[in-house]
């Protein structure tokens with residue numbers, strides 16, 4: 001949520017910052033802006049996407065070796081030029097960008113207004129900036145010292161970058177709750193919300209921790225805590241290639257990422273799932289097997305698509321490990337004063353590893369003594385670092401705002417965990433364990449099969465693109481997939497869609513069914529198959545339109561449905577990893593048919609770092 005970039009060094013800052021903003025645009029695209037420090041301070045900002053800023057600054061003086069830039073997902077104040085970052089302090093000498101929310105901004109604003117400050121924007125950021133400037137002026141202190149004093153009063157989350165006319169070639173940064181990476185070059189430093197703007201220049205990075213302040217010059221990086229004590233920067237090597245964050249010939253990141261799934265699922269299993277030797281190696285699980293097998297209860301905490309993965313994991317863990325599982329929306333869990341006992345294991349699921357609600361839910365649970373296991377995609381992210389143990393989903397950078405390959409990666413990790421824990425516990429017998437391992441190993445090729453020819457799904461998308469509502473139904477392991485299918489459609493096509501357990505339909509949603517309502521059934525061959533056949537009949541009896549995801553070779557469902565998307569046969573525990581793929585594609589093609597920006601759907605942002 002909001003992308004932040006900074007540069008100071010021997011290059012021109014503007015092109016580096018602009019390119020970085022384009023890479024981070026998935027984090028927010030309501031407005032963008034840059035501040036360039038070159039003796040004086042120039043600020044350019046524009047409502048809309050980064051390309052609109054790029055056009056707006058043509059002909060302007062962009063010469064500078066130090067600069068910061070921001071792409072916004074609006075929280076306080078509508079998307080507009082005025083509310084775009086960077087903001088300038090009342091004196092005009094300091095510029096600041098911010099990702100996060102200052103919760104107590106209203107009282108500070110009031111204080112400043114009483115002192116005569118006038119605000120040009122509706123943002124919490126401008127309030128914090130003037131608060132810092134006010135402290136700097138009153139205490140006759142450096143910017144760094146003023147920032148430190150200001151942050152002690154701040155409630156909320158922030159990653160901020162500041163440049164000050166009084167401090168040439170310097171960027172001052174601070175973080176709490178919102179991510180910040182510093183890239184270390186030769187005589188230059190790069191700053192960004194994630195590593196994607198940095199990798200083409202350097203692979204050496206430092207992840208800034210909460211409550212740290214960084215003072216960055218071309219040749220110097222000083223890291224301090226809020227108590228003004230120097231910290232030793234922990235330099236890490238990035239394991240990321242530039243190609244991984246480019247479109248690679250696809251029209252959209254979403255399509256590229258859907259098509260990457262055979263490889264990303266394979267990468268997730270590779271080196272871990274060894275069917276030949278009957279072993280699953282996951283160091284995070286191996287090192288804490290006792291805590292996991294003896295868990296009294298597992299609480300799975302996540303948001304959005306990751307929450308759907310958690311819901312599916314509930315079915316897997318209860319079936320294979322016989323451990324009671326609760327699935328929680330992180331946003332509810334964090335505020336509910338939940339009962340957490342010794343012996344509870346909290347499993348956090350997150351693509352970005354930065355989702356604010358999930359992060360705080362975990363911090364609360366950790367304080368209460370729970371064991372935290374993170375299933376995270378983004379390496380080195382906050383959730384990964386604050387978990388006691390974890391397993392990466394190894395899906396690579398996901399740039400399309402709607403999650404696709406990260407979801408199937410999460411399912412692959414969770415399936416391996418369920419198999420491993422169940423087998424170690426004795427609740428899963430050897431022959432079923434080996435059979436499921438074999439099935440899981442075959443999943444990447446089965447996904448590849450689905451992706452070989454998607455013309456049928458595209459034709460179905462064209463046919464139903466003008467529908468105003470969709471209903472998605474599934475039972476058992478396919479119920480979370482119905483929810484995920486509906487979420488994907490809402491996000492990408494702006495068509496209203498609801499996911500429901502198929503049997504629950506009779507308790508209300510069936511009233512919606514008429515000859516105009518497409519009902520998508522996730523109806524693969526599993527132990528609920530006969531039941532779902534009856535549900536399909538109930539919809540057809542009311543003249544509803546049925547679109548089914550069915551197993552190849554099935555003749556019953558295709559005989560009843562108006563349109564069918566086929567997936568290869570698979571064990572019911574793993575079949576959801578296949579059945580979600582046509583639903584991802586259906587949303588994608590409907591979005592395209594409606595002429596929408598599928599990589600950057602309206603109002604959304606990739607990494608939700610505000611609650």
Ligand code: F6R
Nearest residue numbers: 304305306350351352355402403
């Ligand atoms: C939907 C989507 C979101 C995220 C949610 C959690 O396509 O991407 O619903 O799943 O915001 O994000 P992470 O997984 O990064 O914690």
